[in-house]
Every structure is written in C-alpha cells, then in structure tokens.
Amino acid sequence: MTTPDQKLILMIDDDKDILEAIKIMLETEGFAVDTALNSKVGLEKVTKTCPDLILVDMMMETVDAGAKITEEIKNSGCNAPILMISSISDATSYNLDITAIGFSGLIQKPIMPAVLIPLIKQKLGMKSNA
Amino acid sequence: MPETESIKKRAIKKFRLTHQAELVERIDWLIRVRWLAAIGVSLTILVATYLFDLLIDRNQLLLISSAIPLCNIGYYFYFKWLLHRKQLPSWDRRVALFANAQISVDLIILIVLIYTSGGAENLFFFYFIFHMIIASILLSTTASYLQATLAVLLFNLMLLFEGLGLLPHHRLFPFFEELIYRNPVFLLGLSAVFTSTIYLSVYMATSITRRLRTREEELIQLKDSLEETNRECKEMHEYRSHFILKVEHELKAPLAAIESLIAVILTSFTETLTPKVRELLSRAEKRSHVLIEMIRELLELSRMQTADYRFDLKPLCLESILGHLLGILRAQAEDKSLSLETKFPGDLPKVLGDKKAIEQVLMNLLSNSLKYTESGVVSIEATPEDGFVKVTVADTGIGMSEEEVQMIFEEFFRGNQAKEKSEGTGLGLSIVKEIVEGHGGRIEVESAPGKGSKFMVWLPAA
Numbered sequence: 291m292t293t294p295d296q297k298l299i300l301m302i303d304d305d306k307d308i309l310e311a312i313k314i315m316l317e318t319e320g321f322a323v324d325t326a327l328n329s330k331v332g333l334e335k336v337t338k339t340c341p342d343l344i345l346v347d348m349m350m351e352t353v354d355a356g357a358k359i360t361e362e363i364k365n366s367g368c369n370a371p372i373l374m375i376s377s378i379s380d381a382t383s384y385n386l387d388i389t390a391i392g393f394s395g396l397i398q399k400p401i402m403p404a405v406l407i408p409l410i411k412q413k414l415g416m417k418s419n420a
Numbered sequence: 421m422p423e424t425e426s427i428k429k430r431a432i433k434k435f436r437l438t439h440q441a442e443l444v445e446r447i448d449w450l451i452r453v454r455w456l457a458a459i460g461v462s463l464t465i466l467v468a469t470y471l472f473d474l475l476i477d478r479n480q481l482l483l484i485s486s487a488i489p490l491c492n493i494g495y496y497f498y499f500k501w502l503l504h505r506k507q508l509p510s511w512d513r514r515v516a517l518f519a520n521a522q523i524s525v526d527l528i529i530l531i532v533l534i535y536t537s538g539g540a541e542n543l544f545f546f547y548f549i550f551h552m553i554i555a556s557i558l559l560s561t562t563a564s565y566l567q568a569t570l571a572v573l574l575f576n577l578m579l580l581f582e583g584l585g586l587l588p589h590h591r592l593f594p595f596f597e598e599l600i601y602r603n604p605v606f607l608l609g610l611s612a613v614f615t616s617t618i619y620l621s622v623y624m625a626t627s628i629t630r631r632l633r634t635r636e637e638e639l640i641q642l643k644d645s646l647e648e649t650n651r652e653c654k655e656m657h658e659y660r661s662h663f664i665l666k667v668e669h670e671l672k673a674p675l676a677a678i679e680s681l682i683a684v685i686l687t688s689f690t691e692t693l694t695p696k697v698r699e700l701l702s703r704a705e706k707r708s709h710v711l712i713e714m715i716r717e718l719l720e721l722s723r724m725q726t727a728d729y730r731f732d733l734k735p736l737c738l739e740s741i742l743g744h745l746l747g748i749l750r751a752q753a754e755d756k757s758l759s760l761e762t763k764f765p766g767d768l769p770k771v772l773g774d775k776k777a778i779e780q781v782l783m784n785l786l787s788n789s790l791k792y793t794e795s796g797v798v799s800i801e802a803t804p805e806d807g808f809v810k811v812t813v814a815d816t817g818i819g820m821s822e823e824e825v826q827m828i829f830e831e832f833f834r835g836n837q838a839k840e841k842s843e844g845t846g847l848g849l850s851i852v853k854e855i856v857e858g859h860g861g862r863i864e865v866e867s868a869p870g871k872g873s874k875f876m877v878w879l880p881a882a
Contacts, residue, residue, distance in 0.1 A: 307677035311684045318688040349669050399676030400712065403687045 297414055298322045298339070302332035302359065303347040303375065308401070312345065315403045316410070329359040333366070340368035343414055345397075348376040357391045364392050371413045373397055444503070446558050447519055451495050454526075458488040461533070475591040476537045484536060487529050495522055516559075523555050523567050531574040538592025539582045540601040545575060545614055549621045556625030568622040572615050579607050657726055668719045675715070678708045710843045717847040721831070724854045731774035731858055735882035738771055738778075738802055738809060739764050745783050746800075752790050753798065761799040768802055770882040771809050777855045778879070784848045785813040785875050791842060793817030793872070808861065809881050814874040820867040828865060829853045837869075852877075 299321050303309050309325045316323045324341065326332035329350060336344070344363065348356035360372050371394035394413055397406060462485055469478040495518075502514060530551070534542045548571045555567040581587040582601050589601050600606055682705040686698065693701070723729060746760060753760050771778065789798040796816030803810050820828060824835040832846040856863045860880050867873035 305673060305677055308680055311677065311680035314684045314688050315680075399672060400679030400683070400709075401676070402680070402683050 296320065296322045297342040297416075298324065299343045299345065299410065300324045300326065300332065300335055300341040300370075301345040302326045302329065302350075302356075303345070304328060304350040305347070308347075308375075308399070312401060312406070315401075315406060319407055321410075329355050329362075332359055333362050336363050336368050336370075337366050340366075341370050343410060344368075344370050344372045345375055346372055346393075348374050360392045371395075373409065373413065375399060375401065443515060443519060443558065447499060447515070447522070450519075450522065450554065450558070451492060451499060454488060454492045454495070458485065458492065461485045461488060465537075474593065477590075481533065481537055484529070484533055488526075491525055491529070516563075519558050520563055520567070523551060523558070524570060526551055527567065527571050527574060531571075531578055534575075535578050535582075535587070536590050539587075539589055540579055540607060540610060541592040546617075548575070548614070548618060552618055552621045553625045556622055556629050561626045561630065564622050564626050565619075568618050571618050575614050576611050579611055583607055661723070661726060664719055664722055668715065671715050672712060675708050675712050679705060679712065682708070706843060710845060714845040714847060717845050717851060718831075721847060721851050721854060724851070724858060729858075731777055731855075733772050733774060733859075735770040736773050736775055736778060738811065738879075739768060741775070741779055742782060742800060742802075745779065745786055748783075749786055749790055752787075756790070756794065758790065758793055758795070759797045761797055763799070763801040765803065767804075769804050769809060771879040772882040773859050773879055774855075777859070781852045781855050781877065782811070782813075784852050785877070788848065789813055789815035789817060789873070789875075792838060796872070804881065805878065807881055808878040811877045811879065812874060813877075814872065816872040819869045819871045819873055820865075821869050825865055825867050829863070 299316055301309055301312055301323065303312075303325075304327055306327065309327070313323045313325060324335060326335055332344075332346070335341075346356045346359060348354070350356065352358070356374055356376075360374075363370075363372065372392060373395045374391075374393040375397050376399065395409060397409065462482060465478060465481045465485060468474060469476065469481075498518065502511075502518065505511065508514065527548070530544075530547060534544055537544070551571065552564070552568055556564045559567065578587070579601075582589050583604075585602075682701050685693070686701055686705070690698065742762065742764075746762070750760065786798070786800070793815040794817070798813070798815045801812045801814075803812075818835075818837045818841070820835050820837075824833075827833045828835070829849050829852075831850045834844055834846045838844065853863055856877055856879065861878045863878075864876045865873060866876075
C-alpha cells in the first residue's frame with residue numbers, strides 16, 4: 291500500500307533476482323515497488339493502477355518484448371515515463387530507436403544504485419541527493 | 421509413326437544448343453553483321469564490274485544480292501517476335517531452328533550468287549568457309565556438319581549441272597578457256613579441294629568451340645559453386661550474428677543479476693556486514709564486473725570480425741577528440757602526480773574515421789598508459805605522415821619485454837607485470853588493433869621493461 295506522497299514504480303523483468311535486487315534498492319530510497327515477471331502480468335497491473343514510473347526489460351519472452359509492452363502501455367492511456375533495461379551494450383545492436391518506441395531512457399545491466407536512483411529521480415522530477 | 425516421331429525428335433534435338441543465352445546474343449550479332457555483308461556484296465559487285473572486264477550481268481547479281489537484306493529484315497522482325505515469346509513451348513528449339521535456317525538460307529543465296537557470276541570459274545567459293553566458322557560457333561557439332569554437307573552438296577550440284585549442261589553456264593572471265601567448266605579433271609580437283617576445305621574448317625572450328633565450351637561449363641560450375649558457398653557463408657554470418665546477440669544476453673543476464681545483488685547488499689545492508697565480509701563482497705563484485713566487461717569486449721571483437729561490419733567514416737578532428745578524452749583522464753593523472761603532455765602541429769589534417777571507434781582506440785591507449793605508469797610522463801603527439809596522421813602515445817611506465825611486445829595484441833594476453841598491477845580483460849588492445857586495421861591504418865609498439873612503452877597508430881587522413 292502506498293502513502294499519498296510515495297511514488298509507485300512498476301518493474302517488468304523475467305529475472306527474479308534482478309527484480310529482488312532492484313526492489314530492495316528502490317524501497318531503501320523510499321519508493322513503493324511492484325513487480326511483474328512477464329509482459330502479460332505487467333500490462334494487467336498497469337491497466338489496474340498506472341504507476342509513476344515503469345522499468346521494462348527489453349528481452350523477455352521475445353527479443354523485442356519490451357518494445358511491444360511499451361506500445362501496449364501507451365495505448366492503455368498510462369503516461370508514466372518508461373525506462374528500458376537492456377543487457378545489450380548498445381540499443382543499435384537491434385537497430386532500436388528508443389525514443390521512437392516510447393522509452394524515456396535506457397539503463398544497462400548490471401543496474402547499480404548510483405546510476406539507477408539519480409535517473410529515476412530525474413525522470414520523476416525529484417531532487418537528487420547528490 | 422511413333423518411330424518417325426522419335427527420329428524427328430532426335431534430329432531436332434541435334435540442333436539444340438546448350439548455351440541458349442549465348443545463342444540469342446550471337447543470333448543478334450549475326451543479323452547485325454549480315455547488314456554489313458549485304459553492303460559488302462553489293463559494293464564488290466559494283467567495283468568488280470566497273471573496274472574489271474568481266475562478262476557478268478551486274479543488275480542480275482545486284483537483284484540476287486538484294487535477297488540478303490530482304491531476308492535479314494524478315495530475320496530481324498521474327499527475332500524480335502521470338503524474344504517476346506519465351507513462354508512458348510519448345511522456345512529454345514525454335515531459336516535453334518531459326519539459327520540453322522538463317523545459315524542454310526545464306527548458303528543458298530551464296531551458291532546462287534556464285535553460279536550467276538561464273539559458277540566453276542568464280543573463286544568466291546572460299547567464302548563458304550566464313551559460314552562454316554559461324555555455324556561451328558553458333559550451332560551444335562552435328563548441325564555444323566549438316567550445314568557443311570549442305571554447302572558441299574550445293575556446290576557439287578552446281579558443278580555437276582553446269583558440267584552436264586543441265587544449267588546454263590554464266591561466263592566470268594573473257595580470258596578463261598570457255599569449256600573449263602566442263603573439264604572433268606578441273607571439276608574433280610575443284611570439288612575435292614572445296615569438300616576437304618569445308619569439312620576441315622568445320623572440324624577445326626568445332627574442336628576449338630568444344631574446348632571453349634568445356635572451359636565455359638567448368639567456369640559456370642565454379643561460379644555456381646562459389647555462389648552456393650557465398651550463400652552458405654552469408655547464412656552462417658547471419659546465424660552467427662543472432663547467436664552472438666543471444667549469447668551476449670544469456671551470458672550477461674546472470675552476471676548482471678550477481679552484480680546487482682552484491683551492489684544491493686553493499687548499499688542497503690552495509691550496517692549488518694563485518695568489514696571483512698564487505699571487502700570480500702567488494703572483490704567478488706569487481707571480478708564479476710571484469711567478466712561482464714570481458715563478455716562485452718569479446719562480443720564486440722567478434723562483431724567487428726564479421727565480413728559485413730562497417731565503420732561510419734567521417735572526417736574527425738583529432739585534437740578535439742583527444743582534448744575531450746584528456747579532460748576525462750586528467751583527474752586520474754593528477755591523482756598519480758603524472759604529467760600529461762600534448763604536442764599537435766597547428767595544421768594537423770583531419771582523420772577519416774568512425775568517431776566512436778577512434779575515441780575507443782585513443783581512450784584505451786591513454787588509460788592503459790595512465791594505469792601502468794606510476795611516475796613520470798604520459799605524452800600524446802600527432803603528426804602528418806604520407807597521407808596518414810601518426811598518433812604516438814608514450815609513457816614512462818612498467819614497459820614490456822620483447823616477448824610481451826610480440827604478443828600484446830593477442831586476445832586475452834596480459835603482461836606479467838600488468839596482471840600484478842590490476843584487473844583487466846586482455847582484449848582492449850585486440851579491439852584497438854581491429855579498429856585501426858579496419859580503418860586502413862596500422863599500429864606498432866616499442867617498449868622495454870622498466871623503460872615505458874610507446875604506441876604508434878597511423879590513421880588515414882581525410
């Protein structure tokens with residue numbers, strides 16, 4: 291249950307360990323975190339409650355699962371900023387134009403708190419504790 | 421009836437040609453050359469009759485020779501019609517028959533011209549050889565011999581009918597003995613020479629053509645085989661590219677999870693850890709980070725080595741790239757009290773290169789120099805040299821032995837002293853070499869233990 295001031299972040303990734311690690315990182319910073327292990331569950335949760343920010347892994351069931359779920363999220367009417375998580379060192383490996391797809395930014399795995407937290411705060415318009 | 425059909429089929433099959441496209445091209449050439457032949461024959465008739473005292477009817481000859489261009493007009497339009505009807509059944513058989521028919525008609529016109537301009541007296545019977553050569557190139561061997569037999573038959577029939585008086589003789593030369601065309605010895609000799617010349621020329625021409633066709637078939641087979649191999653290579657490259665991307669994901673995903681989990685422990689549970697546990701976890705994090713870097717670099721190297729990898733080449737200003745990189749590395753140099761010296765001439769030409777790749781090369785060389793130098797200087801110099809820009813990165817660091825210098829660009833190789841100093845993948849310089857050589861440049865190194873290293877990179881000037 292989130293408090294009124296607490297920002298809700300939804301993370302969609304098929305890696306349970308990454309979900310656990312990021313959940314702890316974000317909850318330590320005071321965010322409320324919900325997780326989904328696949329695109330279907332992720333879309334259901336977005337449709338139920340539009341979070342403040344969404345983290346989406348690019349490669350899940352298919353190579354471009356992240357791109358597909360992003361399109362569906364946009365079509366559902368939820369305007370939360372979406373950050374793409376990828377193991378591929380460069381979006382150009384798959385010839386992806388991330389802004390054309392609808393992502394607000396890119397984070398590379400391994401996700402480190404020092405990179406993730408400032409980026410999320412920036413996207414949410416929050417002050418960073420630099 | 422069925423037997424007649426199969427004989428007919430066998431006969432027609434003999435006229436088939438194995439190289440249809442070549443035949444079409446050559447029929448086109450034959451039709452074009454026939455226009456010149458028509459002009460040549462008419463001119464010869466005119467010149468010969470005006471210049472020499474000959475007993476032939478010029479107008480009759482010109483009338484007969486007009487059959488050449490008239491037939492050629494017919495051939496031209498029929499050929500055009502045929503080229504648009506490739507869907508017709510037995511199209512290639514029609515083309516072969518058309519080629520045969522042209523040559524047969526040419527032979528008939530030639531014998532009529534020879535008959536009406538002296539018959540046995542006319543030396544232009546040698547022109548049958550041209551038709552035999554053309555037939556040998558255009559038609560199958562059997563068809564060529566059949567055409568030769570037609571030529572021999574026509575010529576000998578002409579000699580026979582003239583000799584027997586069944587056909588009137590048209591005198592050519594006023595000084596020739598009038599009845600030479602009835603002299604059996606002369607006629608037999610003429611027939612023997614003509615017949616042997618015709619068959620010999622067909623034999624020689626078809627032998628040469630057969631050899632050429634065999635070579636051509638071998639080349640076509642080689643080309644097919646190369647195309648097949650090329651197709652297989654491309655499929656393998658595509659498969660390899662997809663495989664590399666899959667491998668990258670599958671290898672990096674668990675490592676990324678390991679690093680993130682360790683990072684979370686170190687940041688969110690730091691108070692519950694003893695200093696020793698924190699230290700061990702920190703070392704584990706560093707080792708997994710090196711492994712991730714190694715995977716990234718190895719896959720990058722693998723990608724660069726695929727045949728279809730292309731750099732995005734543009735003119736680049738080396739000074740601004742180096743200035744940007746030195747700005748990033750200056751803090752590291754100051755931490756170690758190292759001096760960073762740069763030397764660029766004012767008129768340094770731009771280099772033609774992929775910006776990201778060139779930055780990677782220079783960053784790798786500079787960061788290596790800083791990593792392996794404890795005191796002294798790291799210097800960067802750029803000079804133009806014979807259409808290239810030579811960039812020299814020199815340091816006063818740990819240096820390398822002669823054996824290490826030989827191996828330094830090999831994948832995963834790291835010098836002993838380098839291994840003692842810090843973690844690394846051993847792939848950085850392999851990537852640097854791949855990039856530099858991919859740009860058409862070269863890289864060399866001079867080094868001695870304890871005396872530092874000097875890396876020299878030549879990049880093509882824009």
